[in-house]
Amino acid sequence: MTTLRFTPKAARPALALLGLGLVGLAGCQSDINSSAPAPSAGSANFTRYIAVGNSLTAGYADDGLYLEGQLNSYPNILAQQFAQVGGGAFTQPLFTTAQANGSGYLRLTGFTATGSPITARVPGNAGRTTPTAAPYTKYTDAINNLGVPGIRLADIQTPGYGSVLGNPYFERITPDATPLQSYFQRVKAEVASATFFTCWLGNNDVLGYATSGGSAQNASNTNLATPPANTITRTDSFNLKAIRIINALTANNAKGVVSNIPDVTGIPFFTTVGPVVKATLTAKSVPGMVILTGGNPGAATSGNRKQITTADIRDASGGRQLFTLTSSNFIPLVGTATGRPWKYIYGQTGLPAAGFGSYLTSFAIDTTQLFGVTAGNPIPSAFVLDDAEQTVVATATTAYNTSLQNAANAKGLAFFDANAYFRTIASNGYATNGVNNSANFISGNLFSLDGVHPTPRGYALVANEIIKTINAKYGATLPQVNANDYRGVLFP
Numbered sequence: 001m002t003t004l005r006f007t008p009k010a011a012r013p014a015l016a017l018l019g020l021g022l023v024g025l026a027g028c029q030s031d032i033n034s035s036a037p038a039p040s041a042g043s044a045n046f047t048r049y050i051a052v053g054n055s056l057t058a059g060y061a062d063d064g065l066y067l068e069g070q071l072n073s074y075p076n077i078l079a080q081q082f083a084q085v086g087g088g089a090f091t092q093p094l095f096t097t098a099q100a101n102g103s104g105y106l107r108l109t110g111f112t113a114t115g116s117p118i119t120a121r122v123p124g125n126a127g128r129t130t131p132t133a134a135p136y137t138k139y140t141d142a143i144n145n146l147g148v149p150g151i152r153l154a155d156i157q158t159p160g161y162g163s164v165l166g167n168p169y170f171e172r173i174t175p176d177a178t179p180l181q182s183y184f185q186r187v188k189a190e191v192a193s194a195t196f197f198t199c200w201l202g203n204n205d206v207l208g209y210a211t212s213g214g215s216a217q218n219a220s221n222t223n224l225a226t227p228p229a230n231t232i233t234r235t236d237s238f239n240l241k242a243i244r245i246i247n248a249l250t251a252n253n254a255k256g257v258v259s260n261i262p263d264v265t266g267i268p269f270f271t272t273v274g275p276v277v278k279a280t281l282t283a284k285s286v287p288g289m290v291i292l293t294g295g296n297p298g299a300a301t302s303g304n305r306k307q308i309t310t311a312d313i314r315d316a317s318g319g320r321q322l323f324t325l326t327s328s329n330f331i332p333l334v335g336t337a338t339g340r341p342w343k344y345i346y347g348q349t350g351l352p353a354a355g356f357g358s359y360l361t362s363f364a365i366d367t368t369q370l371f372g373v374t375a376g377n378p379i380p381s382a383f384v385l386d387d388a389e390q391t392v393v394a395t396a397t398t399a400y401n402t403s404l405q406n407a408a409n410a411k412g413l414a415f416f417d418a419n420a421y422f423r424t425i426a427s428n429g430y431a432t433n434g435v436n437n438s439a440n441f442i443s444g445n446l447f448s449l450d451g452v453h454p455t456p457r458g459y460a461l462v463a464n465e466i467i468k469t470i471n472a473k474y475g476a477t478l479p480q481v482n483a484n485d486y487r488g489v490l491f492p
Helices: 068-072 075-084 168-173 183-189 203-210 237-247 273-283 342-345 353-362 387-411 419-430 457-475
Strands: 049-053 104-111 115-125 145-147 196-200 255-259 288-292 303-311 414-415 431-432 435-437
Touching: 049 075, 049 183, 075 145, 075 196, 075 457, 145 183, 183 237, 183 435, 196 237, 203 457, 237 387, 255 387, 255 457, 342 353, 387 414, 414 457, 419 457, 431 457
Parallel strands: 049 145, 049 196, 196 255, 255 414
Antiparallel strands: 104 115, 288 303, 431 435
């Protein structure tokens, strides 16, 4: 069997560089509108609700899947509101209390004297007691939440995606008797008796490319079936599979909500480090940097180096170049002769340590040269999403969202414009009953410590936006939750 690579959505954030002004975290909380109409399902039927999606649907947060995050997933919050109008039981593949750490996750342990956050990894404890190639204890009961961290729309019909060679989160919920079952087949089986669904797939078809800094080789892949990890899914393949999954979900006349893909360049993973880098370089009168762009090997003259000016690094005043959260530990090394950043990058490949020298040679990296300001020792591609790569991301996101909306409209479904919602948060923040929230890293309340996934409060707000969409489309009067009852980043 061909090995199926599973790549996490985002690398763990390195946080040494970041000085954060942690203000405005508190505020008065007012009651939810007491004059709201009595709850009603309208024309929808919530008797059996299933949720289809990726890590956002599973409740992934803080660079991990763990029990608290699962309990605060937006589908679980929705199901609690659906229960007020006849919704049935909603079962998630929860980790047990004895395995509450799940896959492991990041926690905030404190701050440096300059205000930079300090994080530590909470070890996972959901492993099997019997040694196996698959990491997590099986969950074999029937479930309603089919959120699988890491899955792309491109992956939904991949045979063996739930085997020990595939995605470990899907393997955990795939019956041992059918290890070659695809995600699409599982959805078809679960939706047979469903009366309502949410579908939020497609984020990872562009996110992996973006969070890796566009460093995947041959990003414009030609593989229609299953593109390589961290590449952009072909738009024709995406469109085909979007239609297939929505056709399957509506085959028995279930109603539901389809959500589109947010612009990933507005999340803290991309917006946190750049302003600090720009301010630091400006203070030191450093005019610019040299970055490796793309993932193709070659010498410094091969076209894979790019000069960027300090003024062109994005902050509130302007600029285009985005630095990833994973770069923060290494930016202080700019201007020194070091190979530490490249050792980190090579370590992420999982290749033998003995191959490090050959890896450097393939990219013509000379670690005796000054890091970040010379063509011989540039900033790794994984640390920067440059303007050209952002265009690739934007083009794909627009095409994907058109496919999703067209597929939803063709079936008369509700459509949650998550792209517009998260764009509003990135630009203006979002007040919840007197408390201001924003897209700021840690202090903004809405994004967890990985800079990509929401906090419990962020997921509660997503649930409220979906409730608004359901009410508008199906004439329901579902009540929203008080988002202030859900936490932001947990402080020590």
